[in-house]
Amino acid sequence: MVSDRRSSFVSNSKFKGKMFGHRYLQCLLLFTGFLLIFALRVNISIAIVAMMDNKAANPDFPEYAWSEQIKSYILSSLFCGFILLLIPAGGWARRLGGRIFMLISISLNSVLALLTPLSVSIGGWPLLCALRFTQGLLQGLTLPAVATILAKWAPVEERSAMQTFIYSGAQLGIVVMLAASGKLCSSRWGWPSTFYLPGALGLIWSVFWYIFGASTPRDCKRISEEERNMIEKSLGHDKKAVNEKHPVPWKRIFTSKPFLVTFVNNCASDWCFWTLLTQIPSYIKSVLGKDINSNALISALPYLCMFTLSIILCPVGTWLEKSKRLNPTVSRKIFNTIGLWGPAVSLICLGYLRQDQGDLAIGLLTATITLSAHVNFGFMVNHLDLAPNLAGTLLGITNCFSNMTGIIAPVVVGYVVTETTNIHQWRIIFFLSAGITFVGNLFFLIFGTAKVQRWNEPPREVTPIEQLEQLVDSLGEPDKAAEAPDEEDDKKSAVEQSAV
Missing domain, CATH: 1.20.1250.20 (MFS general substrate transporter like domains)
Structure with a gap:
C-alpha cells in the first residue's frame, strides 16, 4: 500500500x-x-x-x-x-x-x-x-x-x-x-x-x-x-474516505501498555521542560545575578540550540529509518534515552554548582534543554507508531495530562523555593526533575515499542457471506472453532501492519 x-x-x-x-x-x-x-x-x-x-x-x-x-x-x-x-x-x-x-x-x-x-x-x-x-x-x-x-x-x-x-x-x-x-x-x-x-x-x-x-x-x-x-x-x-469517522476505542487505549508508557514519558518530559521554561529567568536573576537584558538573552540560548538541533536531527532520523540500520523500536529507545537521561545527568550536575560558577551553570542549562530535542524521535513520534489512524487523539490525550505539569511544577517551585537566592532549595527542584525523567525513560526501555497496535483499525462489519463461511468452518472443524477468531485476528493484524 x-x-x-x-x-x-x-x-x-x-x-x-x-x-x-x-x-x-x-x-x-x-x-x-x-x-x-x-x-x-x-x-x-x-x-x-x-x-x-x-x-x-x-x-x-x-x-x-x-x-x-x-x-x-x-x-x-x-x-x-x-x-x-x-x-x-x-x-x-x-x-x-x-x-x-x-x-x-x-x-x-x-x-x-x-x-x-x-x-x-x-x-x-x-x-x-x-x-x-x-x-x-x-x-x-x-x-x-x-x-x-x-x-x-x-x-x-x-x-x-x-x-x-x-x-x-x-x-x-x-x-x-x-x-x-x-x-x-x-x-x-x-x-x-x-x-x-x-x-x-x-x-x-x-x-x-x-x-x-x-x-x-x-x-x-x-x-x-x-x-x-x-x-x-x-x-x-x-472524498468519502476523508469524511470517514473512526470510532475511538477508549477502553483498549487506556489499557494498552505501550500507550501508557508513552503517556508517562510525555508527562516526565513536560515536567522538566515547563519547570525550566518558567523558572530559568528567576534562577538567572536571583542565583546568577544577571540583569534583565542578560537574563532574556541567556534564557533564549537553550531554546535556540534546541531549535537548531531539531532541524539537524530531522534528516539524521529519516536516514536511519530509511536505511533500516536500526529497528524502529530500538531507534525510539536510543533517541528517548538521550533526550531524557541526558538532561537528568546535567540537572544533577547543575544542583552541585556554586553561585560563582555562573558560566558553567548556563552551559548545563543549555545542555539540558538542547538534549531534550531527541525526544521528538522517541516517545513523541511513538503516537504515530502505535496507531497512525488515531495519532491525533493519542496526542491530545497525552498532552492534556502532561500539560498539567505546567500547572503543578511552578506551584511546587513556589513552595520549595521560598528564598530565590538559596541555591540549596533550587537543588531540590533540579533533583526532582532529574528523578522524574529518569523513571519515565526506564519504563520506556522496558515496555516501549514501535509496533502498530491492533486497536489502530476500526472494527470491520462481517458480511452475511463471511458469517456463513465461519459457521460452515466451525461445524466442519469443531476442535478449532474456539481458536478461529484469534487466528483470524492475527492474520488481519499481520496484513494491516505490513500495509502501514
Missing part, C-alpha cells in the same frame, strides 16, 4: 517540477502560527520579572509587590485553561475543520494579549490570572487543529519533514520572545510591550490565515487540481 502511494507521488512528474506547492504555504502559516502561540505563552516569564522589580528595567512603569506564591499562580494559570479543551478539540476539529479553530485561537489570544497591561492595572494579579486562563483555554484548540490539518495536507513522503518544521515554530517562538523581552522591558515602552508586540503580530497573522488557510486541499480554492490529486493519492483516500 505504502509503495503504491509513493510510486503515484513520484510518477506525477509534471507536478514534481514545481518548486512551491500550496501545501508549503499552509506549512509556513502553521509554523508562524505555532511561533506566535508560544510567544504569547512565554512572554510572561520575562515580563513578570520586570513587573515585580521594574527598577532594574524601566522605572516609568508600575511595579507589583507579588510574593513567589502569587507569581507561581500567574505562571501556571494559562495551563489550567490549556488542558481543558485538548481532548474535545480533536473531535471538533475533525467535524468542523482545523482552520476555524486556528483562527479563533490566535486572533482571540492576540486581543487578550493587547488587553493584558490594562487588565493588570484594573484588577491586579487575580484578573491577570483569569486572562491567562482564558488564553490557555483558547490555546488548547491549536494542537488538535494543527494535527487535523496536517493529516489532510501532508503527503506520506513529506509528513515527517513538514511536522518537524511546523512544531519547531514553538521553539523558535520561545527563542524570539525570550531574546526580545529583555530589550522590550528596558525600552521606552516598558514591560507592556512584551504583550503588545506579539498581540499585534497575531492579529496580522489572523488576516493572512483567513485569506489563505484551509482545513483540507478540497476546501482550498487556490490549490491546483494536480497538487490536490497528488496529496489525496499519496494519502490513499478519496
Whole structure:
C-alpha cells in the first residue's frame, strides 16, 4: 500500500517540477502560527520579572509587590485553561475543520494579549490570572487543529519533514520572545510591550490565515487540481474516505501498555521542560545575578540550540529509518534515552554548582534543554507508531495530562523555593526533575515499542457471506472453532501492519 502511494507521488512528474506547492504555504502559516502561540505563552516569564522589580528595567512603569506564591499562580494559570479543551478539540476539529479553530485561537489570544497591561492595572494579579486562563483555554484548540490539518495536507513522503518544521515554530517562538523581552522591558515602552508586540503580530497573522488557510486541499480554492490529486493519492483516500469517522476505542487505549508508557514519558518530559521554561529567568536573576537584558538573552540560548538541533536531527532520523540500520523500536529507545537521561545527568550536575560558577551553570542549562530535542524521535513520534489512524487523539490525550505539569511544577517551585537566592532549595527542584525523567525513560526501555497496535483499525462489519463461511468452518472443524477468531485476528493484524 505504502509503495503504491509513493510510486503515484513520484510518477506525477509534471507536478514534481514545481518548486512551491500550496501545501508549503499552509506549512509556513502553521509554523508562524505555532511561533506566535508560544510567544504569547512565554512572554510572561520575562515580563513578570520586570513587573515585580521594574527598577532594574524601566522605572516609568508600575511595579507589583507579588510574593513567589502569587507569581507561581500567574505562571501556571494559562495551563489550567490549556488542558481543558485538548481532548474535545480533536473531535471538533475533525467535524468542523482545523482552520476555524486556528483562527479563533490566535486572533482571540492576540486581543487578550493587547488587553493584558490594562487588565493588570484594573484588577491586579487575580484578573491577570483569569486572562491567562482564558488564553490557555483558547490555546488548547491549536494542537488538535494543527494535527487535523496536517493529516489532510501532508503527503506520506513529506509528513515527517513538514511536522518537524511546523512544531519547531514553538521553539523558535520561545527563542524570539525570550531574546526580545529583555530589550522590550528596558525600552521606552516598558514591560507592556512584551504583550503588545506579539498581540499585534497575531492579529496580522489572523488576516493572512483567513485569506489563505484551509482545513483540507478540497476546501482550498487556490490549490491546483494536480497538487490536490497528488496529496489525496499519496494519502490513499478519496472524498468519502476523508469524511470517514473512526470510532475511538477508549477502553483498549487506556489499557494498552505501550500507550501508557508513552503517556508517562510525555508527562516526565513536560515536567522538566515547563519547570525550566518558567523558572530559568528567576534562577538567572536571583542565583546568577544577571540583569534583565542578560537574563532574556541567556534564557533564549537553550531554546535556540534546541531549535537548531531539531532541524539537524530531522534528516539524521529519516536516514536511519530509511536505511533500516536500526529497528524502529530500538531507534525510539536510543533517541528517548538521550533526550531524557541526558538532561537528568546535567540537572544533577547543575544542583552541585556554586553561585560563582555562573558560566558553567548556563552551559548545563543549555545542555539540558538542547538534549531534550531527541525526544521528538522517541516517545513523541511513538503516537504515530502505535496507531497512525488515531495519532491525533493519542496526542491530545497525552498532552492534556502532561500539560498539567505546567500547572503543578511552578506551584511546587513556589513552595520549595521560598528564598530565590538559596541555591540549596533550587537543588531540590533540579533533583526532582532529574528523578522524574529518569523513571519515565526506564519504563520506556522496558515496555516501549514501535509496533502498530491492533486497536489502530476500526472494527470491520462481517458480511452475511463471511458469517456463513465461519459457521460452515466451525461445524466442519469443531476442535478449532474456539481458536478461529484469534487466528483470524492475527492474520488481519499481520496484513494491516505490513500495509502501514
